[in-house]
Amino acid sequence: MRTQPQNLVLIGGGHSHAILLRMWQLHTLADVRLKLLSNTEKTPYSGMLPAHVAGLYTYDETHINLPPLAQQAQAEFYSDQAVGLDLKHKQIFCLNRPPLTFDKVSIDIGSTPAMFTVPGAKDYAVPAKPVSVFLQYWYQFLETVEASPQQGRTLAIVGGGAGGVELALNMQQRLQQLGDQVSIHLFQRERELLLDKGKWVRQHLASLLEKRGIKLHLGEAVSEVFPDKLVCESGFTLETDLIFWVTQASAPTWIKESGLATDERGFILVNDYLQSLSHPFVFAAGDIATMVNHPRPKAGVFAVRQGKPLFQNLQRTILGKPLKPYHPQKNYLSLIGTGDESAIASWGNLGCHSPLLWRWKDQIDRKFMAQFPD
CATH class of the missing domain: 3.50.50.60 (FAD/NAD(P)-binding domain)
Structure with missing residues (x-):
């Protein structure tokens, strides 16, 4: 008997999700509907942004084009902004379109001052x-x-x-x-x-x-x-x-209002698997996440390195396999x-x-x- 396809929705086009999509191209899963929801089609790479301000790089050299990246990973791209989350009914509320339903969701929307x-x-x-x-x-x-x-x-x-x-x-x-x-x-x-x-x-x-x-x-x-x-x-x-x-970085209010476990600044608390402490079908990476066992600064270097373990654990949770812990480095250059x-x-x-x-x-x-x- 054929199983019902699972809906995996990625909220945000941050560094971790960009890497996840690139890896998904090489390791697609059957019976998974992958969707990317982002309020921008071109996401900036933080490592090169200051030099773009200085005029050393062009705009295109410093931005990742998300729609073709999603297409290559056989993911549907939705150009809209997430404004709320219904964890009971597994729905994402958007600014301009009807809600998106999900079975698993990953959040990588960065932070704002x-x-x-x-x-x-x-x-x-x-x-x-x-x-x-x-x-x-x-x-x-x-x-x-x-x-x-x-x-x-x-x-x-x-x-x-x-x-x-x-x-x-x-x-x-x-x-x-x-x-x-x-x-x-x-x-x-x-x-x-x-x-x-x-x-x-x-x-x-x-x-x-x-x-x-x-x-x-x-x-x-x-x-x-x-x-x-x-x-x-x-x-x-x-x-x-x-x-x-x-x-200092801050998180959007809808994260905490959704009922997800957060730290005192509203960032999603995750375990060593990048999995929400309160809702195991929710994953998070990058600035929006706080690893309870390994707190680190809100820096792009950690978002980049979380891409691979996020990809691995999302696929493993869909397949019903044990998750693998991720331990970020203590010191970084x-x-x-x-x-x-x-x-x-x-x-x-x-x-x-x-x-x-x-x-x-x-x-x-x-x-x-x-x-x-x-």
């Missing part, structure tokens, strides 16, 4: 994610500067972690090609940048930012955002033309591009800055993207 705690931030600042929105504002700002390069402008970046620092350096590198009339300000609540990096890396990057003319505001917590300025808890006020928000075809390597307390590191990073990133030809 937390903006709800600061009045005005959600209305007047531009989050670094979703990337499509961020790039739209960045391109528009570049066009404005190009149209009148002699006019003075002020750009603010809120968040002094790796994302904010790398963005500041790459933006400065691109903007200096258009003149020297844009002032860049970087705000960090703490007294130091990149608190998760070693002392040498922290000090070297602070020095490099100042050398590039980027004004650092350390120990300044932004308390309110207006259309044309931001205000700090200290009372310091800066008039701005554009504000980019690159603070962080490569921070400085926008000038050079990069800084950070490993524990060690650090190094060299153009050779950029060439190495470029090779790694291009090799990753070569897996996903259009």
Whole structure:
């Protein structure tokens, strides 16, 4: 007797799901209807995005085209955004289309900067994610500067972690090609940048930012955002033309509202199999997931490495086989591009800055993207 086909729905086109789809091409399963639900057809590769901001890569070089990737994996592609989950009836609510039903579901939708705690931030600042929105504002700002390069402008970046620092350096590198009339300000609540990096890396990057003319505001917590300025808890006020928000990651509210077990920030709690603690038919990877036994930073390197074990365990759960645990590495090499075809390597307390590191990073990133030809 022929079994009923199982519906496996992938929500989001993040790094883990991109790798899963590539692997599915080579190892398809009979009687499985694979579907990809994504609110964007081209998903960015985070490792190359800052260099795209600097003008070192084109848009297409830094984005994975999802519809052909899904087609090659014999998956149906749905261009829409998930806005809710009915775990009892196994349905995904979408923004524009009827609900999608599933037997198993995997969630890889990334994260967005937390903006709800600061009045005005959600209305007047531009989050670094979703990337499509961020790039739209960045391109528009570049066009404005190009149209009148002699006019003075002020750009603010809120968040002094790796994302904010790398963005500041790459933006400065691109903007200096258009003149020297844009002032860049970087705000960090703490007294130091990149608190998760070693002392040498922290000090070297602070020095490099100042050398590039980027004004650092350390120990300044932004308390309110207006259309044309931001205000700090200290009372310091800066008039701005554009504000980019690159603070602590947050999850969409519908994840927690669905009834999935989450951590205090709303990210899905998963076990060593990348499987939900509360609902075993739900899997999650990338920024949206928190491994309870192996908490790690929200970084693209972990999303990339979760792709293979996610693929394996989804196939094994469909086939009724025992799942295989995944144990992420404790330490990882962080490569921070400085926008000038050079990069800084950070490993524990060690650090190094060299153009050779950029060439190495470029090779790694291009090799990753070569897996996903259009």
